Every structure is written in C-alpha cells, then in structure tokens.
Amino acid sequence: xxxxxTFPHMGESYRTFKMLLNDLGNEVxxxxxxxxxxxxxxxxxxxxxxxxxxxxxxxxYLETIEKGANVLVTSGGVGPxxxxxYAELHKRILHDMGHPVEMIVFEPPRLYPLNFIRNVYKLNxxxxxxxxxxxxxxxxxxxLQALDNAEKATHVVRPRELTPGTTTKTYKKVLEWIxxxxxxxxxxxxxxxxxxxxxxxxxxxxxxxxxxxxxxxIYVLLEPASNLEIEETLGNLGVEVERSMFLTGWTRDxxxxxxxxxMTVKDAAMPYLPELIGGHGRDSIGNTVLYAKRNFDGxxxxxxxxxxxxxxxxxxxxxxxxxxxxPVLTFFLDEQTGKAGMTTRxxxxxxxxxxxxxxxxxxxxxxxASAL
Amino acid sequence: xxxxxIPSALFYYVYYPMWKVFFEELGAQVVSSGKTTKKxxxxxVREALADACVPVKVFFGHAIAxxxxxxxxxxxxxxxxxxxxxxxxxxxxxxxxxxxxxxxMPPIIDxxxxxxxxxxxxxxxxxxxxxxxxxxxxxxxxxYVKARMAQLRFQKILRRGFQPLExxxxxxxxxxxxxxxxxxRLNFAIVGYPYTIHDQYISVDIIGKLRRMGIxxxxxxxxxxxxxxxxRYKLGKRLxxxxxxxxxxxxxxxxxxxxxxxIIHVTAFGCGPDSILDKFIxxxxxxxxxxxxxxxxxxxxGEAGLGTRxxxxxxxxxxxxxxxx
Ligand code: SF4
Ligand code: SF4
Numbered sequence: 001x002x003x004x005x006t007f008p009h010m011g012e013s014y015r016t017f018k019m020l021l022n023d024l025g026n027e028v029x030x031x032x033x034x035x036x037x038x039x040x041x042x043x044x045x046x047x048x049x050x051x052x053x054x055x056x057x058x059x060x061y062l063e064t065i066e067k068g069a070n071v072l073v074t075s076g077g078v079g080p081x082x083x084x085x086y087a088e089l090h091k092r093i094l095h096d097m098g099h100p101v102e103m104i105v106f107e108p109p110r111l112y113p114l115n116f117i118r119n120v121y122k123l124n125x126x127x128x129x130x131x132x133x134x135x136x137x138x139x140x141x142x143x144l145q146a147l148d149n150a151e152k153a154t155h156v157v158r159p160r161e162l163t164p165g166t167t168t169k170t171y172k173k174v175l176e177w178i179x180x181x182x183x184x185x186x187x188x189x190x191x192x193x194x195x196x197x198x199x200x201x202x203x204x205x206x207x208x209x210x211x212x213x214x215x216x217x218i219y220v221l222l223e224p225a226s227n228l229e230i231e232e233t234l235g236n237l238g239v240e241v242e243r244s245m246f247l248t249g250w251t252r253d254x255x256x257x258x259x260x261x262x263m264t265v266k267d268a269a270m271p272y273l274p275e276l277i278g279g280h281g282r283d284s285i286g287n288t289v290l291y292a293k294r295n296f297d298g299x300x301x302x303x304x305x306x307x308x309x310x311x312x313x314x315x316x317x318x319x320x321x322x323x324x325x326x327p328v329l330t331f332f333l334d335e336q337t338g339k340a341g342m343t344t345r346x347x348x349x350x351x352x353x354x355x356x357x358x359x360x361x362x363x364x365x366x367x368x369a370s371a372l
Numbered sequence: 373x374x375x376x377x378i379p380s381a382l383f384y385y386v387y388y389p390m391w392k393v394f395f396e397e398l399g400a401q402v403v404s405s406g407k408t409t410k411k412x413x414x415x416x417v418r419e420a421l422a423d424a425c426v427p428v429k430v431f432f433g434h435a436i437a438x439x440x441x442x443x444x445x446x447x448x449x450x451x452x453x454x455x456x457x458x459x460x461x462x463x464x465x466x467x468x469x470x471x472x473x474x475x476x477m478p479p480i481i482d483x484x485x486x487x488x489x490x491x492x493x494x495x496x497x498x499x500x501x502x503x504x505x506x507x508x509x510x511x512x513x514x515x516y517v518k519a520r521m522a523q524l525r526f527q528k529i530l531r532r533g534f535q536p537l538e539x540x541x542x543x544x545x546x547x548x549x550x551x552x553x554x555x556x557r558l559n560f561a562i563v564g565y566p567y568t569i570h571d572q573y574i575s576v577d578i579i580g581k582l583r584r585m586g587i588x589x590x591x592x593x594x595x596x597x598x599x600x601x602x603x604r605y606k607l608g609k610r611l612x613x614x615x616x617x618x619x620x621x622x623x624x625x626x627x628x629x630x631x632x633x634x635i636i637h638v639t640a641f642g643c644g645p646d647s648i649l650d651k652f653i654x655x656x657x658x659x660x661x662x663x664x665x666x667x668x669x670x671x672x673x674g675e676a677g678l679g680t681r682x683x684x685x686x687x688x689x690x691x692x693x694x695x696x697x
Binding site for chain 2: 047050084093275278279281308311314318320
C-alpha cells in the first residue's frame with residue numbers, strides 16, 4: 001500500500017512540512033485549513049470535554065484520512081498536560097473507528113534521541129544520508145523562519161494601512177513567493193522580497209496605534225482558524241499585536257532586549273507562579289508581566305475551553321492585571337465561539353485601552369478608581 | 373495557639389490524618405472546614421473562575437470558609453510523591469490560585485513536595501513547615517514519625533473497606549463503625565478521584581445511595597497501592613497525572629475481577645484529565661462485559677437526576693445478573 005503522510009495544520013507552517021516530507025521522499029496529503037466541517041467531525045468523534053485543539057486535530061485527521069492519508073505525523077510531549085497524550089488517544093479512537101493509520105509521534109529529541117532518529121528513519125523512504133537529511137531540515141527551518149517573519153511584518157503594518165484589506169491581500173501574495181522558494185538562497189531572497197512588499201504598503205504614520213500582547217496556549221495561538229483570525233481583527237481595529245509564541249521560537253531573542261534588566265519570561269512569572277504547570281500557563285503569566293513592563297496597552301489571553309494550565313494562569317492574571325495596571329482580556333475558545341461576539345468584546349476592549357492611552361498622553365493622572 | 377486551616381477538599385481525603393497529627397504534635401490547632409454545604413459551594417462558584425472544574429470551586433469554597441478562623445492556610449504544593457507521576461496542573465498551581473485569585477486570605481503555607489528532585493522530600497517538606505512554626509528539630513522529627521504512623525493507620529482502615537471520611541472519624545473521633553456491607557448480592561466498584569467520590573455534597577452521596585439499595589461498594593481508595601502499581605494498562609504511554617493514572621489502573625483492575633457486578637466512573641464537570649481518562653476506560657470496557665456507567669457531577673447535579681440514573685443502572689445490572697443465573 002502506498003504510504004501517504006499528513007500532519008496537523010498550524011497556520012502557514014504546512015508549507016514547510018510539505019517541503020520537508022517531500023524532500024525525504026514521502027507522498028503528502030495536505031491538511032486542509034480547519035473549517036466548520038473539521039470542527040463538526042472533531043466534535044463528533046472526540047470526547048466531549050476534550051480540549052479544543054484535540055478536537056480540531058481529530059477533525060483534521062479524519063478529513064485527511066478521507067483523502068487517503070494513512071500515516072499521521074505529530075508531536076508528543078511529556079506533560080504534565082494533556083497534549084502529550086493526544087496522539088495516543090487519537091490513535092485509539094481512529095483504530096476503534098476502523099482506520100488502521102500509522103501514527104508517528106515526535107517526542108522532544110533532547111529527552112528521547114532514539115525516538116527521533118527512529119521516526120526520521122520511518123519517514124525517509126528515499127534513504128537519504130544523514131548529511132542530506134540535516135541539510136533538508138536546515139532549509140525547512142529557514143523557511144519556517146521566513147514565514148514567521150512575514151507574519152510578524154503584517155502585525156506591524158496592518159493597523160497602519162491606508163486602505164483596509166491591503167495587508168491581508170499582500171500577505172497572501174507573498175506567502176506564495178516563500179512557498180515556491182526551494183534552495184536556501186531562494187528562501188532568503190523570497191523572504192527579503194516579501195518583507196519589502198509588506199512594508200511598502202501605504203501607511204498612515206499619524207494614526208493612534210495600540211499595542212497588545214497575545215499570550216496563551218500554543219495551538220490556538222498558532223492556528224488563526226481556531227482563534228477566528230483574532231490578530232487580523234485586531235489589526236483592522238488599529239491594534240498592533242505581538243504574539244508571544246511562534247513555531248521558530250519565542251520572540252524574546254530580539255525584542256525582549258528593551259525589557260527591564262533582561263528579565264526572562266520565567267523570572268517575570270516566578271513571583272506569581274513558581275511552578276511549571278505544563279502547557280504554557282507560566283509563560284502566559286510571565287509574558288503578561290513583560291508586556292506590562294514594556295508599556296503595552298493591553299494583553300489578550302487565548303485559551304481552549306477547559307484548558308487546565310490557562311485556567312490556572314487566568315485565575316492568577318487577575319492579580320497581575322491589578323498589580324501592573326494593564327487590562328487583560330481572556331477568550332476561552334471552543335467550537336461554539338462566534339466571530340460576532342468576539343468582535344464586540346474586542347471593540348469594547350480597544351475602546352477602553354484607547355481612553356486609557358489618551359488620558360495618559362494628555363498628561364492627566366489616572367486614579368485607580370477611574371482606571372477601568 | 374497557632375491555628376492552621378486545612379480545607380476539607382482535594383488532598384483532604386488522602387492526607388488529612390497525616391497533616392493533622394503533625395501540626396497537633398507541634399502544638400498547633402488544626403481547623404478544617406467540614407462537609408461541603410450549599411453555601412460553601414456557592415461561595416466557591418462565585419469566586420473561582422467559571423471555567424474551573426467543580427473540585428477546584430469546592431476547594432475555593434472551603435478556603436473561604438476558613439478565612440477568618442485561622443492564622444495560616446496549609447496548602448502544600450504537592451508535585452510528585454512517587455517519582456513517576458505528577459498531580460494535575462491545578463494542584464501544582466493551587467496555592468497560587470488561592471493567593472492571587474481570592475482576596476484577603478490569611479498567609480498560605482505552600483511547601484513544595486517533589487520526590488524526583490530531592491531525597492527524603494517528604495521529610496524535608498515537613499521539616500521546613502516545622503521550622504516555620506519555630507519548632508525544635510527533634511520535636512519536628514517526632515511529629516513527623518507520628519504523622520507517618522497516623523497515615524499508615526489511615527490506609528490500613530481504608531483497606532478494611534472503610535471510606536476516607538469514615539476512617540477519619542474512626543481515627544480522630546474514636547467512633548466505632550461497623551463496615552457497611554449490603555446483602556451481599558451485588559458488588560459495585562466506584563472509580564474516580566477521591567475528592568469527587570467522597571465529597572457527599574457534590575457526589576450526591578452516591579456511596580450512601582448504593583449502600584441503601586443493598587449494594588456493596590468498593591472504591592479505589594480501598595485498594596492496596598501495590599495492587600494498583602502492578603496493574604498494567606495497555607497504553608503506549610503512562611498517564612502522567614497521579615490520580616488519573618490511579619483511576620485508570622483501578623478501572624482495569626476491577627474489570628478483571630470476577631466478583632464485581634458494575635463499575636461506575638464518577639467524573640467532575642470541567643475536569644481536563646477526565647476527558648481523556650473516560651475515553652480510555654470506555655474503550656477498554658468495550659472489550660469486557662462488566663456493566664459500566666460514567667456519571668458526571670457538577671455544581672448543579674441534583675438529587676433527582678443522579679438518583680434516577682443510578683437506579684436505572686442498578687436495575688439493569690440486576691436484570692443482567694438474573695438472566696445469567
Ligand atoms: S495546555 Fe490546554 S489545550 Fe493543551 S493539552 Fe493542556 S489542557 Fe489541552
Ligand atoms: S484532575 Fe480534574 S477534577 Fe481534579 S483538579 Fe484537575 S481538572 Fe480538577
């Protein structure tokens with residue numbers, strides 16, 4: 001039987017994974033962007049109280065299986081959160097439904113080097129040499145970075161664009177350029193062209209632009225379809241967003257330089273939550289503190305419904321928000337979250353931040369009572 | 373005398389005797405919050421995040437109930453006690469959630485216990501708590517030994533078939549309780565987390581109800597830890613949360629016992645780990661014949677609804693048993 005490989009859909013990253021798996025000689029079934037259909041399938045076959053990402057992945061797997069996929073590649077992780085058990089549960093449910101798929105689960109290579117090597121071997125029907133595999137991975141990584149950088153650029157430009165919608169349109173166009181790039185040089189060139197194209201968009205330098213940090217659970221942060229394109233909506237409302245997480249690493253490397261005394265996310269979270277609680281709960285707290293120190297206007301926390309670490313984080317964030325006088329808005333997302341309701345809440349939040357910012361600009365002193 | 377508050381929720385059902393004895397040996401007074409009541413739960417529901425699970429809301433309610441009655445709240449951060457599994461993330465963040473999620477709380481003693489990172493972690497944790505209360509080393513050591521003995525006694529009583537609240541009664545109120553046995557015709561196993569099964573308010577006294585129908589009830593807490601440890605489950609990976617792992621093992625164990633007529637999984641609304649656990653139990657149960665039911669309890673689970681479902685299940689089991697004879 002022909003092996004057809006697929007993987008979870010996370011933002012634009014599929015462009016990279018497709019290239020990498022093809023390079024190693026696999027036939028790839030592209031995961032479709034999560035849609036109503038994906039959600040319905042996921043909700044139907046995943047446990048009722050499973051977290052949202054698990055349901056979306058369930059749906060994605062079923063959609064790709066329909067298209068002939070029989071090898072699912074995903075990541076594992078060792079708790080203490082549910083994500084580490086997703087793969088096992090998905091496998092059980094799929095086998096139970098009569099889909100004899102093979103599941104290839106990548107565990108953190110640092111902890112399980114053997115697992116990593118064995119998995120790469122399974123996905124390498126072309127039998128490339130180690131050296132060429134490493135070369136492929138390097139190229140893929142660079143492409144992932146290019147995709148992330150293009151996305152970051154849209155976050156800066158979109159709130160300032162003169163004609164609404166230009167950024168999104170340009171972004172779609174340049175994504176294809178990066179997609180088409182194959183060699184290392186091509187990728188670097190495509191990235192350069194893409195960034196130039198995005199920054200060339202006519203902008204209004206006078207506009208009052210708010211800065212909002214986005215924290216939360218990794219999947220709903222990285223997959224716009226799961227958060228109802230919240231970043232785009234915010235951009236259109238005149239908000240520059242900075243997301244605390246990207247596949248190619250946390251943004252801290254370059255941007256955190258401006259923070260106070262080179263504090264890391266962990267340092268910042270320590271006084272509030274000294275324990276690593278799994279998922280990204282502690283990062284949510286630490287990043288909120290850092291955003292506050294960098295004078296952001298607000299923070300938005302995105303979390304799947306019933307997400308354990310984010311519930312812990314949210315409980316504690318009420319204090320962080322008070323201590324640092326920074327508004328925090330939380331969305332618990334699931335298949336029932338509607339875009340209209342979200343937009344209304346966002347508009348109210350943006351209004352609040354704007355009033356706060358204007359007050360600060362006009363030099364009036366904010367008394368705590370009038371802060372909110 | 374220093375008053376130490378121990379909320380009667382979550383860990384209470386597993387470690388209360390040990391902690392109570394320890395603090396009392398050091399000359400402190402231990403105040404617990406007693407049974408969950410409607411008012412107590414309402415307080416918890418109001419103050420806790422709406423998306424939190426019921427047991428955490430219950431815990432918040434108990435913590436609030438102790439607020440003005442104690443000098444310290446004892447909420448240890450129990451991370452890992454067996455070198456293998458850790459507790460649910462909500463346990464790991466419990467002291468912080470109470471500290472930053474509730475206002476005007478008394479100071480919290482939140483010593484961290486993780487046997488993976490320190491040898492003798494349990495003793496060291498007790499030791500640092502003792503030092504916090506200005507006790508002398510020798511005294512702490514003695515208190516620790518007594519506390520461990522109380523815990524052993526507690527576990528022994530559990531293994532004789534008593535449930536945690538009964539065992540606590542026996543130890544501290546010197547009550548003479550006879551083990552409750554039904555008329556011996558039906559044996560049910562209840563699996564789930566001790567703090568949901570044994571909290572009579574949120575579980576709508578499921579154990580009492582079954583017993584009144586003449587059914588013998590055995591729970592996870594009655595099993596010897598070794599039995600559970602030896603029980604295998606056919607997962608590629610172990611479940612990493614202690615209570616969840618324990619529940620799955622118990623479910624497998626009971627499913628393999630000939631004398632068990634029904635298994636009930638009590639799960640809490642909004643519980644993260646349970647969404648995965650329940651599916652694993654069900655998939656396993658598809659392949660063996662013991663009747664199985666999963667009951668979800670939440671802050672509104674009323675007497676009526678749960679009672680009816682229980683009765684229907686019991687009837688079904690009885691019919692099945694009769695037809696087999
Ligand atoms: S972090 Fe949240 S969404 Fe992710 S596995 Fe854990 S509970 Fe689920
Ligand atoms: S295991 Fe479930 S019920 Fe227990 S604290 Fe965690 S989420 Fe709540």
